[in-house]
Amino acid sequence: xxxxxxxxxxxxxxxxxxxxxxxxxxxxxxxxxxxxxxxxxxxxxxxxxxxxxxxxxxxxxxxxxxxxxxxxxxxxxxxxxxxxxxxxxxxxxxxxxxxxxxxxxxxxxxxxxxxxxxxxxxxxxxxxxxxxxxxxxxxxxxxxxxxxxxxxxxxxxxxxxxxxxxxxxxxxxxxxxxxxxxxxxxxxxxxxxxxxxxxxxx
Numbered sequence: 001x002x003x004x005x006x007x008x009x010x011x012x013x014x015x016x017x018x019x020x021x022x023x024x025x026x027x028x029x030x031x032x033x034x035x036x037x038x039x040x041x042x043x044x045x046x047x048x049x050x051x052x053x054x055x056x057x058x059x060x061x062x063x064x065x066x067x068x069x070x071x072x073x074x075x076x077x078x079x080x081x082x083x084x085x086x087x088x089x090x091x092x093x094x095x096x097x098x099x100x101x102x103x104x105x106x107x108x109x110x111x112x113x114x115x116x117x118x119x120x121x122x123x124x125x126x127x128x129x130x131x132x133x134x135x136x137x138x139x140x141x142x143x144x145x146x147x148x149x150x151x152x153x154x155x156x157x158x159x160x161x162x163x164x165x166x167x168x169x170x171x172x173x174x175x176x177x178x179x180x181x182x183x184x185x186x187x188x189x190x191x192x193x194x195x196x197x198x199x200x201x202x
Contacts, residue, residue: 006155019031063172063196097178124169
């Protein structure tokens with residue numbers, strides 16, 4: 001079980017430890033290394049921070065999970081649950097500021113070998129509408145409406161929901177300060193209109 005601890009981090013299965021927000025790569029690395037499978041993500045169709053002409057574009061890339069950062073490119077896999085980490089924005093690039101979790105199951109197969117839990121709720125294991133009903137307010141739909149949910153008190157974004165499978169399959173957990181406050185006050189959206197694909201596809 002992966003347990004979300006908003007404001008603190010994420011506890012990994014089998015007593016492996018907790019990834020704590022604010023720690024550096026040297027502290028986070030040994031915790032990630034306890035995962036059943038660990039590898040480094042390649043820089044493919046992505047840019048580093050220095051590759052973006054404006055801070056807002058780097059911010060959007062960070063939120064979208066397409067920003068490549070050599071310090072934080074470790075991918076930990078627990079069955080079909082994949083966990084990645086990210087440092088923060090300017091001034092906090094060497095501090096853990098975000099944890100992203102994705103379910104990667106082929107279509108038509110049973111999902112997940114590891115539960116992803118907040119306060120006893122399996123976030124990916126129940127219909128999305130049931131999960132949303134027990135999350136604290138304020139919460140609001142993301143964009144486009146109906147596909148994802150933002151839960152501001154937890155620093156949590158839930159997404160990856162499709163009509164065919166009414167369950168979430170992606171999440172992003174962050175903790176302030178992220179360092180991106182220099183760009184804007186947006187939590188899960190860049191309010192300056194950043195585009196993380198700038199310099200990649202256009």
